[in-house]
Amino acid sequence: MVDGTENDIKPNGNYSSDNNLLIDCKNVDVFYGDKQALYNVSLGINEKEVTSLIGPSGCGKSTFLRCLNRMNDVIDSCSISGNIKINGEDIYNPHIDVVELRSRIGMVFQKPNPFPKSVFDNVAYGPRLHGKITDKDEMHHKVEASLVRAGLWDEIKDRLNEPGTSLSGGQQQRLCIARAIAVDPEIILMDEPCSALDPIATAKIEELIDELKTNYTIVIVTHSMQQAARVSQRTAFFHLGNLIEVGDTENIFRSPENEQTEAYVTGRYG
Amino acid sequence: MTEHIVSSYDDDLKEISDGVINMGDEVLGALNNIETLLKNNDHELAKKIIKNDLIINDLGQSVENKVFNILASRQPMAIDLRIVFSAVKISLYLERCGDMCKGISNRVLKGDLNEAQSPETISLLVNMCSMVHSNLGIVMEDYSKKECDNSVKVWKSDSEIDSLYSEILMDILNSIKTNPDATDALVPLLFIARYLERVGDQATNVAEETYFVVTGEDLEGLEKTEVENETTF
Ligand SMILES: Nc1ncnc2c1ncn2[C@@H]1O[C@H](COP(=O)(O)OP(=O)(O)OP(=O)(O)O)[C@@H](O)[C@H]1O
Numbered sequence: 001m002v003d004g005t006e007n008d009i010k011p012n013g014n015y016s017s018d019n020n021l022l023i024d025c026k027n028v029d030v031f032y033g034d035k036q037a038l039y040n041v042s043l044g045i046n047e048k049e050v051t052s053l054i055g056p057s058g059c060g061k062s063t064f065l066r067c068l069n070r071m072n073d074v075i076d077s078c079s080i081s082g083n084i085k086i087n088g089e090d091i092y093n094p095h096i097d098v099v100e101l102r103s104r105i106g107m108v109f110q111k112p113n114p115f116p117k118s119v120f121d122n123v124a125y126g127p128r129l130h131g132k133i134t135d136k137d138e139m140h141h142k143v144e145a146s147l148v149r150a151g152l153w154d155e156i157k158d159r160l161n162e163p164g165t166s167l168s169g170g171q172q173q174r175l176c177i178a179r180a181i182a183v184d185p186e187i188i189l190m191d192e193p194c195s196a197l198d199p200i201a202t203a204k205i206e207e208l209i210d211e212l213k214t215n216y217t218i219v220i221v222t223h224s225m226q227q228a229a230r231v232s233q234r235t236a237f238f239h240l241g242n243l244i245e246v247g248d249t250e251n252i253f254r255s256p257e258n259e260q261t262e263a264y265v266t267g268r269y270g
Numbered sequence: 271m272t273e274h275i276v277s278s279y280d281d282d283l284k285e286i287s288d289g290v291i292n293m294g295d296e297v298l299g300a301l302n303n304i305e306t307l308l309k310n311n312d313h314e315l316a317k318k319i320i321k322n323d324l325i326i327n328d329l330g331q332s333v334e335n336k337v338f339n340i341l342a343s344r345q346p347m348a349i350d351l352r353i354v355f356s357a358v359k360i361s362l363y364l365e366r367c368g369d370m371c372k373g374i375s376n377r378v379l380k381g382d383l384n385e386a387q388s389p390e391t392i393s394l395l396v397n398m399c400s401m402v403h404s405n406l407g408i409v410m411e412d413y414s415k416k417e418c419d420n421s422v423k424v425w426k427s428d429s430e431i432d433s434l435y436s437e438i439l440m441d442i443l444n445s446i447k448t449n450p451d452a453t454d455a456l457v458p459l460l461f462i463a464r465y466l467e468r469v470g471d472q473a474t475n476v477a478e479e480t481y482f483v484v485t486g487e488d489l490e491g492l493e494k495t496e497v498e499n500e501t502t503f
């Protein structure tokens with residue numbers, strides 16, 4: 001389960017450092033006020049791979065995910081220590097432009113949250129905000145391309161001016177994914193993106209994840225073991241704020257090394 | 271391992287393992303009968319073994335049905351997945367053992383032992399049968415206890431059965447050479463030896479599966495690395 005050399009082994013037995021390591025988290029502690037939510041988490045995430053985060057409710061998956069695009073900054077009580085590098089760059093360095101950072105890291109939430117705007121404007125929002133595209137034709141092209149990539153274009157190309165909120169739940173979720181990829185992020189964070197979706201919509205999102213991973217690095221929180229097994233190459237198991245085990249997804253679901261992991265993935269936790 | 275949060279999941283898994291264990295008991299019973307059969311050329315017993323093979327097949331079918339249901343309804347993971355997956359494989363191995371026992375019985379019914387003039391060869395076959403019985407008994411015992419130490423021993427000692435098998439072949443061939451008139455009586459014994467050897471192979475297959483269930487690793491892989499380490503010394 002440990003990759004690389006001895007030096008990569010962290011106190012809590014995690015791995016980091018691979019040829020294609022993109023996100024490198026070392027000894028990350030997170031507190032909400034004086035309540036600790038993450039304990040010394042060290043986790044490496046490889047480029048152009050899907051990594052799933054699994055673990056019981058409240059174990060810190062969303063907290064960890066939010067560390068990666070500094071979304072925790074907006075929570076007043078939240079404090080973070082440790083080190084998170086993306087492409088070798090410390091994202092908590094005071095000189096970092098957080099808006100620019102977030103443009104490189106798209107996020108998709110559990111509940112689809114389209115803006116109260118048209119389908120078109122939902123997708124165009126990011127590129128406009130970041131001043132990436134000003135030309136009208138170019139913007140049209142971008143919106144179309146993003147919706148195509150999100151597997152939504154054919155279904156809604158005649159409804160671009162309708163409110164995003166008028167779409168079905170599964171369509172809204174794919175709209176949010178289109179919105180996330182419209183700014184050409186390197187990384188897409190997904191927090192239980194399918195938990196409100198039916199099996200068909202879920203399958204479409206999973207198909208999309210499969211396609212996206214050729215260009216993007218994806219970190220997905222999921223409560224479905226089967227989904228983690230289907231979509232991800234690596235899986236990390238969290239428990240009570242600790243990273244317990246990380247490894248190739250296949251091994252986690254075939255023969256995990258840690259008993260707590262085994263108990264959780266087999267439904268014995270409790 | 272502790273129990274599942276959903277206790278009926280434990281019941282379902284136990285039913286599957288119990289089905290495999292029952293199959294094992296039936297096959298061990300059949301091997302016991304084969305031993306007697308070889309000693310006594312008992313045709314009634316041969317018929318009984320053939321009839322019992324249907325029971326073994328039914329048990330196998332029932333394991334398969336339960337596995338279907340548990341895969342569809344629970345999508346087992348990790349240790350559970352290993353248990354379910356290996357139940358399918360072990361039940362197939364045991365079914366094959368049943369077929370071998372049936373094969374031997376059929377040969378006996380055809381009169382293969384009627385003219386046997388070689389009590390020494392018969393007694394070698396009886397020894398082989400009892401070795402195979404013992405090996406299968408050990409691995410099934412391990413399986414039922416979710417242990418694997420003794421299975422590893424059986425797995426490593428399979429060559430003993432193989433060498434007994436070679437010994438029997440040589441014995442039969444030599445007898446044929448010295449007494450060509452006995453050829454018709456002796457050749458059928460070759461087939462019986464071959465059947466028993468194949469049952470022995472199934473015992474090592476079961477050992478591999480049990481090892482996989484318990485450790486999550488391949489017995490093959492383990493052996494290879496050990497051997498490699500030895501050769502570097
Ligand atoms: N904004 C917040 N303020 C205070 N405590 C928080 C906040 N957000 C999370 N926590 C606490 O931090 C811990 C980890 O929460 P987090 O949301 O990261 O868990 P999770 O693994 O995502 O759970 P779930 O699967 O239920 O979404 C929990 O104990 C939670 O109560």
Ligand SMILES: [Mg+2]
Nearest residue numbers: 061062063191
């Ligand atoms: Mg969460």
